[in-house]
Amino acid sequence: MATTAVLSKGRSTDAVASSVQPGRIARVEILRDMAAAEPIWRALEQPEHLSTPYQRFDFLNAWQRHVGAAEGVAPCIVIATDAERRPLLLLPLGLERRAGIRIASFLGGKHPTFNMPLWHRDFARTADARDIAALIAGLRGQSGADALALCQQPLHWRNLPNPFALLPHQPSVNDCPVLRLEPGAPPSDRISNSFRRRLKSKEKKLQALLGYRYAQATTDEEIERLLAAFFRIKPVRMAAQKLPNVFADPGVEDFIRQACLSRLAGGSRAIDIHALQSDDEMIALFAGVADGERYSMMFNTYTLSDAARFSPGLILMRSIIDHYAELGYRRIDLGIGSDDYKKMFCKDWEPIFDSYVALSPRGQIAAPALAAIARTKRMIKQSPALKRMAQKLRSALQSKGGASSTEEASN
Known part of the structure; x- marks a missing residue:
């Protein structure tokens, strides 16, 4: 496996790490600062690896600086490495509190069409359920999140399967033409x-x-x-x-x-x-x-x-x-x-999928609830009658100054 970058053992960052054994992931580190993750981030977004342009550092750093921080989103950048500290993937998450629950989701809010980790290509080709389990194990108790809400993920990218499809998942609210x-x-x-x-x-x-x-x-x-x-x-x-x-x-x-x-x-x-x-x-x-x-x-x-x-x-x-x-x-x-x-x-x-994963006892309640809400939204989107009713309700609320929707105009 070619080396893209090696985590510096002497780097001074606000990070927590957990050693895990299953699969090939040997360590999961969480960085709380965008700049600290930048060197590894830019190495993994090079064409020889696997990522979408929506997860480029320049794109998400701009979003976090101007939007995420104002919305109370804190960076939670997950880096998984092998035994030689070579990065296998970078998961660009943000941590926020919703109704008292700490939710970790992809940075970028509603602006990306697709969300996916940045993968070392060789690792993405062969990652299996043990590897994904090792990643989740590294997040439990370390990320500070009660649940993961990983939405709008492609099943494939550049003709390679998305290893996150190994997680329990459901269709996203919308598909992509x-x-x-x-x-x-x-x-x-x-x-x-x-x-x-x-x-x-x-x-x-x-x-x-x-x-x-x-x-x-x-x-x-x-x-x-x-x-x-x-x-x-x-x-x-x-x-x-x-x-x-x-x-x-x-x-x-x-x-x-x-x-x-x-x-x-x-x-x-x-x-x-x-x-x-x-x-x-x-x-x-x-x-x-x-x-x-x-x-x-x-x-x-x-x-x-x-x-x-x-x-x-x-x-x-x-x-x-x-x-x-x-x-x-x-x-x-x-x-x-x-x-x-x-x-x-x-x-x-093109089908896209969501995964909701519990990381704590609170998350055991929150993750199924988030999944159910998303399924309801999809049902409304898929039904012309229900969609018309929702649009009328939204228009009525907006005319009264009560609208708070952040849906894109194309929806």
């Missing part, structure tokens, strides 16, 4: 010729605008300008949909701005922005994360001007799909949820 791309396949395989013709006809109207163009934002100045337009337009769009403005929550705008401006190795950003623009305005914007194989959308909006009549969001989505297909990407997803525009592009559904 996905478009699978075959390298070398004709454009009509990803978007039909008839759909392309309809979009091309609409785009001719936009092409009459001075300076009309599609591009991925690359400079800080362009990113700042597009984000300024996004944060001006998005609240208006969400109000029109009778949805709460999740982007007005404390710290969210600063988190998104920092992540969009953060440069990764190679010059890419923690969050990529794609946009249709003219010389006068931002016409449509999509932002998401990319890792060389998959593009995953996070948020979007489109102009308030008359140009909105010509489906700029769909035109931009077509351009993004073609862009990543030409780069050899294998999958594109538009985030969780079943919005109609996602069904226009995404032909398949």
Whole structure:
């Protein structure tokens, strides 16, 4: 097994550790500081290992700094190592108190579509139930958590099974629509010729605008300008949909701005922005994360001007799909949820799962309760009648100033 990094025995950190014997995990260490975990974190997020772009250090560090800390979330970064102190996985958790129960869940709140540990690839290939049991044993009594709430996990990533699927689990509240791309396949395989013709006809109207163009934002100045337009337009769009403005929550705008401006190795950003623009305005914007194989959308909006009549969001989505297909990407997803525009592009559904694990006597009560709440939410989402009732109730509460939902607009 190749060595990625070795835990420093002399490192001064706020950490607790537990020696465990089963499987190949020899030690579980918990760091309470993001910076202390950074060297190992960055080593495990390299392409030769296994992780999603939502668990990059730059992404989650920005979230914890601007959002997590304000919400009372304390970092609980779990690092499992072998007998030679070589990192096998990093589990980026945050610890918070809910109704008197200490819950550890993935950092990032509602913003990641997918959550997963960062795995040493060789270990991920062969991890078994003994290894997962060793990890959980290392957390009991050491993490300070009563229960784990590990939500929105992919069953597979980069064609490897997610070892956390060995834990007891259930389907997540939402599935994720996905478009699978075959390298070398004709454009009509990803978007039909008839759909392309309809979009091309609409785009001719936009092409009459001075300076009309599609591009991925690359400079800080362009990113700042597009984000300024996004944060001006998005609240208006969400109000029109009778949805709460999740982007007005404390710290969210600063988190998104920092992540969009953060440069990764190679010059890419923690969050990529794609946009249709003219010389006068931002016409449509999509932002998401990319890792060389998959593009995953996070948020979007489109102009308030008359140009909105010509489906700029769909035109931009077509351009993004073609862009990543030409780069050899294998999958594109538009985030969780079943919005109609996602069904226009995404032909398949990708199941994602949740695991609720008790770590203490209190957790023995809390974990099943959390699992039951999630199953109820999924049942509502899966039933059109129940979903309509929930939406009406949410609208009524919002009109009275009582809404506290943080659901994404795409849900």
